[in-house]
Amino acid sequence: MLQQLQKDFNGHLTQAIVDAQQLQSTLNLEYEYLKKNNLQAFQELQARKQHDVQTIQLFDALRNQFCTNAGIDREDKNFSHHLPLPDQAQWQQLLGLLKDCDKLHRTSDLFMRTKLESISKALETLELNSPMTSTNLYNNLGNSFKSNIGRSLYKA
Numbered sequence: 001m002l003q004q005l006q007k008d009f010n011g012h013l014t015q016a017i018v019d020a021q022q023l024q025s026t027l028n029l030e031y032e033y034l035k036k037n038n039l040q041a042f043q044e045l046q047a048r049k050q051h052d053v054q055t056i057q058l059f060d061a062l063r064n065q066f067c068t069n070a071g072i073d074r075e076d077k078n079f080s081h082h083l084p085l086p087d088q089a090q091w092q093q094l095l096g097l098l099k100d101c102d103k104l105h106r107t108s109d110l111f112m113r114t115k116l117e118s119i120s121k122a123l124e125t126l127e128l129n130s131p132m133t134s135t136n137l138y139n140n141l142g143n144s145f146k147s148n149i150g151r152s153l154y155k156a
Contacts, residue, residue, distance in 0.1 A: 005070050030045055
């Protein structure tokens with residue numbers, strides 16, 4: 001019975017590696033589209049990304065089922081020790097891929113946040129009638145002071 005469970009899990013693990021590689025490819029594309037400001041392609045890629053993430057979530061459910069059926073604690077940090085040696089290597093490969101995917105996702109997230117912050121600051125600068133519009137200027141001692149040039153131009 002345990003051998004059959006492990007054989008079934010091996011098939012799921014092999015598929016999960018393929019799915020994680022697909023997710024990694026999708027995340028690489030996503031970052032490239034962000035860098036090139038290709039928002040149309042970025043938006044179209046989101047459905048594929050969502051599907052890729054769902055396949056990884058499905059594998060997690062299958063792993064939990066395997067753990068329950070094999071009497072393994074799902075939270076065991078040494079989960080791979082419950083697998084045959086070839087599967088242990090595949091498990092480590094999957095974990096590496098998922099770490100790479102997490103890093104790629106965080107990189108894209110940071111890139112987007114930085115872009116949005118830049119756009120927000122540019123919009124603030126363009127709002128001439130905003131009381132918050134002021135420019136930091138520096139005197140010859142390096143001390144900063146606010147200039148209300150934006151509001152002055154609005155009154156003109």
